[in-house]
Amino acid sequence: MEQPLVTVIVVSYNHSRYIRENLDSIKNQTYTNIQLIVGDDASPDNSADVIEQWLKETQYPAERNFHTNNTGLATMLNECIDLAKGKYIKLIAADDFMHPEAIEKSVSLLESLGDEYGMAFSNTHTVDDNGSIIGDISNYDSVKGMDPHTFKRELLKENRIPALTVLLKTDVIKETGKYDTKLIVEDYFRWLKISEKYLIAYIPEKLAYYRRHPENLSKIKAERIEMEVLLLQMMFDKDGILKDKINSRTHRYYLFGKLFDEYSHAYSAYPYRTKRLDIAIRNKLPTLLYKIINKIAELKM
Structure with a gap:
């Protein structure tokens, strides 16, 4: 399979404890044609320093977008997407991480499908603060085998897409506009906008690790x-x-x-x-x- 360029955007805010596991999971991907963009939204901890140290140690090429003032996730995402050069874009928070085959399997699926598909997502593990697998937070596999047109209606009823697993076509993400800086659920807004024009593919495998910790939700x-x-x-x-x-x-x-x-x-x-x-x-x-x-x-x- 040809390997079109995939832009992986890692966004961090107070994730110094988890960043290395995230970046290691990118370095260890079976898919190698990756443009890495790392962003930190003025974390008061030493997140940016941890990123810099990892990049120095591994010599892994990356573009940086480090803020001196906190702007919020949506602004960070919009700025990083403007730097993207890949055919596909992967967005992931620095406290989560990927299965080694996550990008390869997602690209392979989207490359095999027609232009009517705009993105793909998969199931995910849930891990605790120490990275140990715990019980699932949702039954994402309930959409396995579901007709993609039926999934459009189900997506409207509930956000059934774990953001860390998504691979997006770059032209589709740009077609559907910037992330809304007023919203916390900016990802759900994106999925609904994409779903209006495109189908969404599902991979019934756990290809990511969502970290659940106290800072996730108040x-x-x-x-x-x-x-x-x-x-x-x-x-x-x-x-x-x-x-x-x-x-x-x-x-x-x-x-x-x-x-x-x-x-x-x-x-x-x-x-x-x-x-x-x-x-x-x-x-x-x-x-x-x-x-x-x-x-x-x-x-x-």
């Missing part, structure tokens, strides 16, 4: 992610398949005063929104008044 961040997922689902739900979920969750957010402006605007444009909830949000009705209106409407039913 309660506040988890709540924000849940709301952002709904925001994206509203944007891409053309047939109303998620209307019950979206209206129910929006109702709950409104009652607890958790709506932010971007979400409210998106809901007002959602074709399958609940009328009285929409009126309440638009007019910023007090929650007590909204509850009374709801109660009256239920009594009339």
